[in-house]
Amino acid sequence: MKKIDLIQPRHNYASKEGLGHVYMPTSLLTAGARLLDAGVDVVFHDENFQPASVSSDVIGINLLGAPYIPEAIALMKRIDGQTGRQNTYVLGGQVVSGLTAEQFKRLFGERAINGNIDSKLTGLLGIPALALAEKTSLVSAYEELPENMQREYLAREGALHVSQGCHFKCDFCAAAKNRTESYKGFDVLKKDLRNFARKANEFGLKELSFYMSNLDVFQTPEMLNSFSGVVQEVQREYPFLPIRLRGLSTVSEFLRTRDKHRRTIESVVDAGFHTVGFGVDGWSPEVWKKICKRHNTQDKCIDSIRSAREDFGLTPEILMVFGHEGVDNEESLRAAYEIVLSMKDKYGAVPRPHASKSFIPGNQGWRDAKNQEAIELLLMNPEAFQALDFTALPSWLTHSDERLRELATKYFVKMCEIPGNTTQYVKPITPDLTPKQREGIKRFNEGRFDR
Numbered sequence: 001m002k003k004i005d006l007i008q009p010r011h012n013y014a015s016k017e018g019l020g021h022v023y024m025p026t027s028l029l030t031a032g033a034r035l036l037d038a039g040v041d042v043v044f045h046d047e048n049f050q051p052a053s054v055s056s057d058v059i060g061i062n063l064l065g066a067p068y069i070p071e072a073i074a075l076m077k078r079i080d081g082q083t084g085r086q087n088t089y090v091l092g093g094q095v096v097s098g099l100t101a102e103q104f105k106r107l108f109g110e111r112a113i114n115g116n117i118d119s120k121l122t123g124l125l126g127i128p129a130l131a132l133a134e135k136t137s138l139v140s141a142y143e144e145l146p147e148n149m150q151r152e153y154l155a156r157e158g159a160l161h162v163s164q165g166c167h168f169k170c171d172f173c174a175a176a177k178n179r180t181e182s183y184k185g186f187d188v189l190k191k192d193l194r195n196f197a198r199k200a201n202e203f204g205l206k207e208l209s210f211y212m213s214n215l216d217v218f219q220t221p222e223m224l225n226s227f228s229g230v231v232q233e234v235q236r237e238y239p240f241l242p243i244r245l246r247g248l249s250t251v252s253e254f255l256r257t258r259d260k261h262r263r264t265i266e267s268v269v270d271a272g273f274h275t276v277g278f279g280v281d282g283w284s285p286e287v288w289k290k291i292c293k294r295h296n297t298q299d300k301c302i303d304s305i306r307s308a309r310e311d312f313g314l315t316p317e318i319l320m321v322f323g324h325e326g327v328d329n330e331e332s333l334r335a336a337y338e339i340v341l342s343m344k345d346k347y348g349a350v351p352r353p354h355a356s357k358s359f360i361p362g363n364q365g366w367r368d369a370k371n372q373e374a375i376e377l378l379l380m381n382p383e384a385f386q387a388l389d390f391t392a393l394p395s396w397l398t399h400s401d402e403r404l405r406e407l408a409t410k411y412f413v414k415m416c417e418i419p420g421n422t423t424q425y426v427k428p429i430t431p432d433l434t435p436k437q438r439e440g441i442k443r444f445n446e447g448r449f450d451r
Contacts, residue, residue, distance in 0.1 A: 165180055344420065351423070
């Protein structure tokens with residue numbers, strides 16, 4: 001039987017001892033479930049619990065964004081040294097698909113393959129085509145996990161794969177955008193939720209909490225309404241175990257659904273949806289035009305935040321990705337900061353600030369000719385991929401304009417200091433730093449998780 005070890009690397013800001021940042025790695029479990037269902041022997045490891053000890057020569061590694069690139073490279077070197085053999089590595093995660101084939105090879109070497117490409121994975125393992133992720137239940141993978149790991153995952157907010165895709169195309173985003181939203185099968189979702197509820201009940205947990213994968217929760221109201229029915233059905237089977245849901249939305253789709261499908265919002269609230277994160281991402285028409293977010297207006301943003309709180313009892317979160325090169329200035333940055341303060345005071349909105357990055361693997365900036373010199377520096381110094389973290393302070397690598405870099409840093413830090421804010425900013429690692437300086441930054445960043 002073909003065998004593979006699948007590893008969730010330790011969080012890049014976790015301390016070296018004890019539990020790391022435990023968060024159910026849904027994408028890794030999905031990959032594992034697809035392989036298990038195809039007859040592959042799969043062993044799961046989460047290095048947030050303990051270092052992986054692999055038993056096969058094919059190892060899959062899950063990258064949760066650009067900052068995990070250096071973590072994966074270090075993990076590959078460590079495993080090669082421990083096993084004393086030439087292992088084959090399967091790299092997965094959205095960031096992997098944002099790299100060109102040449103960039104992937106330079107970073108991870110000849111013995112690595114892009115695990116997001118099914119044909120490469122099935123060819124490596126000699127297995128037939130895999131079932132689609134949208135049609136795959138996580139139950140088979142979950143049952144392979146140790147009991148303590150299952151409990152720790154369910155005791156915290158986890159990621160729930162509900163849908164993928166967004167028909168907007170904000171250029172700083174590297175997610176699956178400019179395409180129709182696709183939902184996971186409702187029968188599969190029901191099976192997974194039932195299993196989670198059953199296990200949580202056995203563990204004596206008081207609630208189940210999930211962050212929905214939807215890039216824009218309200219963009220397909222009919223499907224969202226059906227999803228709400230699935231959750232409510234499971235909730236009726238476990239009435240003493242509340243299911244709590246949180247997710248993202250554009251202001252335009254929230255308002256459209258409120259005006260044309262109000263019952264859908266009421267239904268998902270009845271299903272346990274309690275917090276909606278609105279992508280505000282600046283506070284001027286010029287900024288929104290530049291980042292391909294023209295569907296935002298100041299009136300729409302304010303009305304959405306107000307309506308979420310007053311009409312539906314939802315907690316509004318303000319996602320504020322700001323400091324965009326070529327368009328933001330002190331006036332627009334100050335305005336973004338002040339509107340967050342105002343919405344917090346008026347409607348209890350929760351600030352979620354992030355520092356814009358000119359480029360990340362997969363977004364428009366990654367393909368822009370003007371960024372290729374900086375990208376080359378990253379490829380030569382992979383540890384600096386950490387500077388692309390949206391919670392990292394602006395650096396010369398991501399903000400070449402010195403004045404904007406200073407202003408963006410100033411207002412990002414000020415927003416992070418607002419009481420109730422969810423973001424802990426981290427310091428960036430750049431190619432020019434000495435080993436001693438890098439170690440100092442790593443010590444500062446330790447434990448500064450986004451949530």
